[in-house]
Structures are given as structure tokens and as C-alpha cells.
Amino acid sequence: MLTPVTQEWLQMLSLYGWIWIIPIVERLFPLNKQPFVRSGMINDLIHTYHRLHLHSMVNAAFVAWLVVYAQRHASQGAYLQGSLANAHWGWSFFALLLMGHITFYVAHYYSHKIPLLWQFHRVHHSSLTLDSFSTSRFHVIDKALFAAPYLMLVTYFQPDPALVFLYISFRDFWGRYGHGNIKDAHWLGYFVSNPKFHRWHHSNHPEAIDKNFSGEFNFMDYMFGTAYYPKERIPENFGETDYSNNIVVQHYRPFVDIYNIAKNDGAMALFRKPKPKPEQNYQAAQE
């Protein structure tokens, strides 16, 4: 469906294009007055380039494998297996969006609610300043947990690999835009995860804790009552001052923290969030 030239363009855009186009848009239409150069920026750029290349290689290998798999198992199996193999591209793309959205929301929800998963996801939430460079700050285990359910569904339903590639490029663009310090129309946040909507997800304001889990479209947040989107305010307090801006520390610290939780509070504390006592509310709000 996509010509090789289109594929090359999309790959160039996701590797080098919108990483640098969106910062220009952030300068032109800022949501918040904040400096371009900020602490943790080098770290986030290392995340961007070290991980994006890793990611592209994994994606390319996966798509290649998917093509081979689809060719060998082209016939449709029971329980809708392979049902997207010969589907219309419009229907396939809609199904990809839906699968991507639902798996992202569920994985994201549990990465906040289960302390074991939170220790990895916490890396993404450690940014003190939010801009499009913060998009890439992720622990690789966290990233894999978010991607795995989606990749499993894609392999099962077998849509056209070119469409999967198109969707992944779209998602990459959306992540950068959604973390960007960009002012856009307020009403957009009722439908899609725009910068203002996702900023509340990263904020330390108690009323916004564990809200706005959506990646691209917001309907699940509105359906399950996890949306927080006031009209007149913009959040201004993000991240953890005592976390690290060093990519190496960010990759080993979750294991140390998990070990300490298990040692001090028992292994079950890794699976159940403690009920906050009244005096701990403020502390909880900071996390």
C-alpha cells in the first residue's frame, strides 16, 4: 500500500524530522513560558536517539517477521485469527487505531496502579520540565510492556505490515506533539490527548493524580471517569526533583527500588498500592 519512497519519508520524519520540527512549533506557540535549554535535556536526547534506533530495528524486524508469518498463515483461522489479512485498508487502519488505543490505555493504567510496574514507568514521570524531548524518557522495560499487547494483537489479526508502519509513524508523531509545550484549542482535549490534556497526567497536582491515561484519543478516559481537564488552568508542577537525569541510573534504579520495597514491605507490596493514610496524602500527591 505504501510506496518505498513514502516509507522512507516516514522513517526519516520519525527519526529526524518531527523531533526537530516540533521544538520549532513549541517556540512559536508556547503553552508555558519555559526555556529551550533545560536540565535533563541531554539525557532526553540520548533516550531519543539510543532508543529510537533500537525501536526502529525492533519494529523493522517485527514487521519483516509479520510478513513471513502472514504469507505462511494467510488463511483465516478460528476466532478471527488473520481476519485483517485481506481487509479493506480503511477498516484495518481503524482496527489498528482501536487496538493501539485500548492496549495503551490498559497498560498505562496498570503501570500506575501496580507498584512493580510503576517503578519502571516512574522514569517517564521524572521530567521536571515537559516538552517534546521528554517524550522519549522511558525505561526500556516500560516501553516493552506498553508495546507487547499491541504487537500480539497485530500478529494475531495480521493487517497489512505497511499499515502497521504507518500507524507506528503516526503514533511516534503524536507522542512528540502530546508532550510538546504547544498551545492549541482547548476543545481538542475533549477528543484527543493534546499537550494540555497530557500535561495534567504528568502534573503533581493532587486532583490530577492517576488521570488522563490516553495516548491519542481520549474516549476511554471519559468513559471510565479518569479524565481531568479544567478549562482555565494549566498545570505547572511536574516530576521528581530527587530522581536522576542520567540514563544509566534511570535504567538500574527501578531494580534497586523494587528490591528495597520487597525487602522493607514484603513482596506483596509490589502488587498492591497501599491505601494512603490521611497524613500521607500530601506525600502521595508528590508521587
Ligand SMILES: [Zn+2]
Ligand atoms: Zn503515566
Ligand SMILES: [Zn+2]
Ligand atoms: Zn507522558
